Amino acid sequence: xxxxxxxxxxxxxxxxxxxxxxxxxxxxxxxxxxxxxxxxxxxxxxxxxxxxxxxxxxxxxxxxxxxxxxxxxxxxxxxxxxxxxxxxxxxxxxxxxxxxxxxxxxxxxxxxxxxxxxxxxxxxxxxxxxxxxxxxxxxxxxxxxxxxxxxxxxxxxxxxxxxxxxxxxxxxxxxxxxxxxxxxxxxxxxxxxxxxxxxxxxxxxxxxxxxxxxxxxxxxxxxxxxxxxxxxxxxxxxxxxxxxxxxxxxx
Amino acid sequence: xxxxxxxxxxxxxxxxxxxxxxxxxxxxxxxxxxxxxxxxxxxxxxxxxxxxxxxxxxxxxxxxxxxxxxxxxxxxxxxxxxxxxxxxxxxxxxxxxxxxxxxxxxxxxxxxxxxxxxxxxxxxxxxxxxxxxxxxxxxxxxxxxxxxxxxxxxxxxxxxxxxxxxxxxxxxxxxxxxxxxxxxxxxxxxxxxxxxxxxxxxxxxxxxxxxxxxxxxxxxxxxxxxxxxxxxxxxxxxxxxxxxxxxxxxxxxxxxxxxxx
Amino acid sequence: xxxxxxxxxxxxxxxxxxxxxxxxxxxxxxxxxxxxxxxxxxxxxxxxxxxxxxxxxxxxxxxxxxxxxxxxxxxxxxxxxxxxxxxxxxxxxxxxxxxxxxxxxxxxxxxxxxxxxxxxxxxxxxxxxxxxxxxxxxxxxxxxxxxxxxxxxxxxxxxxxxxxxxxxxxxxxxxxxxxxxxxxxxxxxxxxxxxxxxxxxxxxxxxxxxxxxxxxxxxxxxxxxxxxxxxxxxxxxxxxxxxxxxxxxxxxxxxxxxxxxxxxxxxxxxxxxxxxxxx
Numbered sequence: 001x002x003x004x005x006x007x008x009x010x011x012x013x014x015x016x017x018x019x020x021x022x023x024x025x026x027x028x029x030x031x032x033x034x035x036x037x038x039x040x041x042x043x044x045x046x047x048x049x050x051x052x053x054x055x056x057x058x059x060x061x062x063x064x065x066x067x068x069x070x071x072x073x074x075x076x077x078x079x080x081x082x083x084x085x086x087x088x089x090x091x092x093x094x095x096x097x098x099x100x101x102x103x104x105x106x107x108x109x110x111x112x113x114x115x116x117x118x119x120x121x122x123x124x125x126x127x128x129x130x131x132x133x134x135x136x137x138x139x140x141x142x143x144x145x146x147x148x149x150x151x152x153x154x155x156x157x158x159x160x161x162x163x164x165x166x167x168x169x170x171x172x173x174x175x176x177x178x179x180x181x182x183x184x185x186x187x188x189x190x191x192x193x194x195x196x197x198x199x200x201x202x203x204x205x206x207x208x209x210x211x212x213x214x215x216x217x218x219x220x221x222x223x224x225x226x227x228x229x230x231x232x233x234x235x236x237x238x239x240x241x242x243x244x245x246x247x248x249x250x251x
Numbered sequence: 252x253x254x255x256x257x258x259x260x261x262x263x264x265x266x267x268x269x270x271x272x273x274x275x276x277x278x279x280x281x282x283x284x285x286x287x288x289x290x291x292x293x294x295x296x297x298x299x300x301x302x303x304x305x306x307x308x309x310x311x312x313x314x315x316x317x318x319x320x321x322x323x324x325x326x327x328x329x330x331x332x333x334x335x336x337x338x339x340x341x342x343x344x345x346x347x348x349x350x351x352x353x354x355x356x357x358x359x360x361x362x363x364x365x366x367x368x369x370x371x372x373x374x375x376x377x378x379x380x381x382x383x384x385x386x387x388x389x390x391x392x393x394x395x396x397x398x399x400x401x402x403x404x405x406x407x408x409x410x411x412x413x414x415x416x417x418x419x420x421x422x423x424x425x426x427x428x429x430x431x432x433x434x435x436x437x438x439x440x441x442x443x444x445x446x447x448x449x450x451x452x453x454x455x456x457x458x459x460x461x462x463x464x465x466x467x468x469x470x471x472x473x474x475x476x477x478x479x480x481x482x483x484x485x486x487x488x489x490x491x492x493x494x495x496x497x498x499x500x501x502x503x504x505x506x507x508x509x510x511x512x
Numbered sequence: 513x514x515x516x517x518x519x520x521x522x523x524x525x526x527x528x529x530x531x532x533x534x535x536x537x538x539x540x541x542x543x544x545x546x547x548x549x550x551x552x553x554x555x556x557x558x559x560x561x562x563x564x565x566x567x568x569x570x571x572x573x574x575x576x577x578x579x580x581x582x583x584x585x586x587x588x589x590x591x592x593x594x595x596x597x598x599x600x601x602x603x604x605x606x607x608x609x610x611x612x613x614x615x616x617x618x619x620x621x622x623x624x625x626x627x628x629x630x631x632x633x634x635x636x637x638x639x640x641x642x643x644x645x646x647x648x649x650x651x652x653x654x655x656x657x658x659x660x661x662x663x664x665x666x667x668x669x670x671x672x673x674x675x676x677x678x679x680x681x682x683x684x685x686x687x688x689x690x691x692x693x694x695x696x697x698x699x700x701x702x703x704x705x706x707x708x709x710x711x712x713x714x715x716x717x718x719x720x721x722x723x724x725x726x727x728x729x730x731x732x733x734x735x736x737x738x739x740x741x742x743x744x745x746x747x748x749x750x751x752x753x754x755x756x757x758x759x760x761x762x763x764x765x766x767x768x769x770x771x772x773x774x775x776x777x778x779x780x781x782x783x784x785x786x787x788x789x790x791x
Binding site: 099 | 269360443
């Protein structure tokens with residue numbers, strides 16, 4: 001929509017103005033045009049794309065493994081009342097641990113390798129997806145289940161035909177959240193530990209005082225984040241459209 | 252299996268599973284004898300020594316202050332901005348591109364920038380960083396909460412001539428509050444994460460700083476004790492918020508229960 | 513129908529169209545009638561005939577596309593202070609976070625009144641609807657009928673001269689409905705208010721009204737205005753046993769049925785045997 005473009009253009013213009021006019025020194029805030037130019041020239045180099053690819057790789061592996069673990073486990077814990085209750089406490093305690101706190105541990109055990117990055121991303125992305133899957137499997141209208149049971153539909157088939165489809169929108173929401181978390185953690189590993197990727201070259205640029213590059217990289221990372229968000233939000237909306245579900249209101 | 256037997260078994264499992272996990276940790280670390288994975292008992296001892304209370308004032312307090320301030324600023328800004336945006340379609344159209352952009356931006360990518368821009372690695376930078384990223388969940392939830400207000404309520408207000416600030420204070424804000432609390436929960440856990448990130452990246456105090464230092468000096472037991480503390484902090488803060496929410500939104504639970512037909 | 517010099521409330525050629533161009537729906541084509549002081553006027557019509565739209569126009573919540581609503585000769589452009597509106601969805605128009613007392617207090621807060629005066633108004637209003645013991649309860653703790661009484665109390669405390677009611681008892685069970693109908697009649701007497709009451713319940717409209725305005729189906733116009741000569745005080749049993757009641761009711765029913773133009777249903781012909789068909 002036109003208003004969206006106007007709004008964005010105005011913000012970019014403001015950035016340019018603030019920097020060029022010296023309201024914030026150009027040392028601290030490179031001008032908008034400068035930053036874009038820097039990004040453009042970085043994009044011509046192979047190094048940039050290598051790093052970009054490495055970040056995407058860390059993200060994808062982290063998200064992928066987290067999904068492969070969280071969905072089956074979530075289905076299990078969601079569909080079995082007993083298992084759900086038995087593991088409730090450990091989950092409640094492990095969930096709030098910020099994955100960032102594990103960085104030093106990973107640094108000392110797995111080192112500054114892809115493995116550390118993937119482990120971190122996986123650990124972080126696992127929990128939201130697990131929780132959403134559990135909610136999704138549980139949030140079936142009990143009337144639907146009772147009806148199925150009265151028709152003699154067995155437990156496994158109930159799971160497969162009723163609970164799983166009902167859980168799909170929740171899993172889609174979980175994926176949206178987890179995809180963002182995985183990116184944050186992959187980047188964090190790179191920034192803090194120096195595992196290869198965009199975060200690592202940003203760290204290097206910062207230590208050399210190359211502010212323009214730092215801003216350009218932030219821009220690039222922002223676009224990556226935006227792309228992921230757009231894709232997974234679209235998936236989520238699709239999943240929600242055909243299913244009249246009640247969402248657990250989280251952003 | 253009868254209902255009572257099942258219940259008893261479930262409760263037993265609820266207790267047994269965490270205990271078993273802890274016991275397994277203890278046993279495994281004891282036999283592995285790897286300094287990187289100290290025994291649970293060692294960690295707990297270190298935990299008590301460090302945090303209760305020798306380094307409490309030095310590190311835990313600053314961290315809590317940063318979380319508190321950052322979250323507090325995000326809360327106030329989120330609501331003050333969110334309510335008008337929720338009420339104004341034009342406001343939303345203009346603001347949403349920006350909100351979506353910042354919300355999708357991975358926070359650590361802005362860490363170096365926040366230091367450069369604010370010329371600080373002290374509280375100014377930390378609180379700003381935390382507040383900035385904690386703003387968005389609250390802002391978005393406030394907007395949603397305001398937009399979701401029952402039109403019957405707004406029409407009633409209109410028909411009785413309740414306008415302006417009075418309308419916002421007496422109707423819009425309370426009606427949106429349940430949704431705002433949902434945003435608060437997300438923001439609070441985000442605040443803990445941001446605190447760790449920003450302290451670990453560059454700081455001279457705080458729990459995240461302890462984490463960094465213990466890594467640099469290869470002192471693993473304090474590192475584990477810090478990890479446990481961070482987890483505990485997150486858990487307790489969340490619990491606190493839930494208790495506050497229960498009190499403030501007592502009417503909401505009753506209302507939901509009554510209308511859930 | 514006599515036209516007096518100035519009516520309290522005049523609806524003059526009101527029309528309301530939603531949307532523009534191809535998607536325009538004309539809810540009301542041309543509605544005209546007047547309401548005098550202390551009158552109880554009921555508005556009935558087939559479903560979907562824009563009764564609510566009309567009431568909202570009268571109440572100043574919607575602007576008519578054409579025509580005017582005049583209150584004491586002056587056009588209504590926004591909700592006038594003299595009017596109070598009671599909606600059908602009582603549950604959703606009450607604030608769930610506030611007690612009954614604070615709900616009733618809401619419209620009074622910005623009127624220039626002392627605290628003591630406000631407190632009295634609230635208590636009087638709640639007494640009039642019989643909810644004094646529930647003043648500190650929360651809406652969700654009350655039954656549907658009670659919630660609607662809170663909404664009515666809120667309207668009363670506001671001390672309006674005109675009460676607009678939009679199918680207020682439609683979502684309430686039949687027995688409670690009878691009690692609420694009698695409550696509204698009492699309220700009209702006690703508080704000397706004028707009432708404009710929209711309903712789809714024909715019996716209710718005849719039972720309550722001094723006059724019944726029958727609407728056509730969309731695009732809506734006023735089909736007929738019927739004087740209701742039944743004696744006061746009305747009684748749920750005695751009044752409804754009167755021949756005149758049955759007759760009036762049948763008349764209204766027939767008008768509406770004709771509007772709905774549905775395949776013939778057995779009309780209440782058997783019950784109108786006495787005075788012959790006045791249609």
